[in-house]
Amino acid sequence: MKLDVNINYIVSGLERSGTSMIMQILCAVHVPVAFDDLRLPDENNPKGYFELEGGKIINKLMNGTFPLQKYQGQFIKITAYGLLYLPKGKYKIIYIERNLEEILDSMQKMSPVIDLDSKKIEESFMKLNKKIKHEIQERPDIEVLFVNFNEIVLSPKNHIERICGFIPLPQSYSKKMVNAIDPRLYRQRRKLGNYFQEK
Amino acid sequence: MTEEKDKNGFITISIPTQLAEKIRKRMEGTTFNSLSSYVTYVMSEVLSEIDEDTQEVFTKEDEERIKQRLRSLGYLD
Numbered sequence: 081m082k083l084d085v086n087i088n089y090i091v092s093g094l095e096r097s098g099t100s101m102i103m104q105i106l107c108a109v110h111v112p113v114a115f116d117d118l119r120l121p122d123e124n125n126p127k128g129y130f131e132l133e134g135g136k137i138i139n140k141l142m143n144g145t146f147p148l149q150k151y152q153g154q155f156i157k158i159t160a161y162g163l164l165y166l167p168k169g170k171y172k173i174i175y176i177e178r179n180l181e182e183i184l185d186s187m188q189k190m191s192p193v194i195d196l197d198s199k200k201i202e203e204s205f206m207k208l209n210k211k212i213k214h215e216i217q218e219r220p221d222i223e224v225l226f227v228n229f230n231e232i233v234l235s236p237k238n239h240i241e242r243i244c245g246f247i248p249l250p251q252s253y254s255k256k257m258v259n260a261i262d263p264r265l266y267r268q269r270r271k272l273g274n275y276f277q278e279k
Numbered sequence: 280m281t282e283e284k285d286k287n288g289f290i291t292i293s294i295p296t297q298l299a300e301k302i303r304k305r306m307e308g309t310t311f312n313s314l315s316s317y318v319t320y321v322m323s324e325v326l327s328e329i330d331e332d333t334q335e336v337f338t339k340e341d342e343e344r345i346k347q348r349l350r351s352l353g354y355l356d
Contacts, residue, residue, distance in 0.1 A: 134353070138349070159354060161345055161346075161354075192351065193347075200344060201344055201348060203341070204341035204342075204345055207341050
């Protein structure tokens with residue numbers, strides 16, 4: 081399985097939105113993905129983080145030292161805030177969204193810091209998400225596919241087919257990709273219909 | 280701008296005649312039957328858009344909050 085070596089492929093979304101799950105789905109059909117083992121699987125991500133630089137890729141993007149060229153033709157994970165620092169290039173981005181309350185619950189569980197003003201943090205992440213979505217849709221060097229974590233876990237088939245169409249991958253891969261989704265890892269559940277995504 | 284309150288909860292404001300004429304021309308073909316109702320509608324729309332934009336702006340404070348959270352999660356030094 082080979083991807084276009086002139087393109088940087090990225091899985092993105094807010095932290096704790098399901099970016100690792102998308103990486104797992106891609107790995108299941110041997111799509112080229114790049115990650116290191118600086119941050120090992122733990123109880124928050126039992127199947128691994130699938131990150132480069134131990135998750136701190138954003139720092140290198142901010143100071144312009146991340147070697148994007150080295151990763152052309154492979155999927156890498158860059159969480160949402162890092163996309164603000166993407167230099168001009170040629171990108172395909174799978175951007176995953178999830179109910180924001182679930183994201184914040186999951187962050188809170190993972191973080192040693194207690195939220196003193198969760199309402200403000202929620203607003204800030206909502207604004208960041210909107211800003212990023214707007215910017216990546218406006219850039220001519222980026223093709224983007226939006227997928228929703230909550231929907232993909234509950235009803236994966238159509239979403240996986242969309243991912244196959246976007247990359248592109250043979251639709252015959254979709255069964256293996258669907259099987260890679262582990263609904264047991266969908267742990268921070270809130271009520272359905274409370275998505276904050278807008279397309 | 281001058282303002283005069285009336286007992287029905289309205290105020291009167293003054294705008295230059297030339298501007299009023301421009302607004303009247305804009306009103307042609309609409310269902311508004313008075314300059315006041317048209318100006319009220321337009322101003323409400325403008326103010327509501329400004330409010331919306333203000334709420335949506337990703338400020339330095341927002342960015343700082345995000346960075347703090349990312350640091351606590353190990354995504355940023």
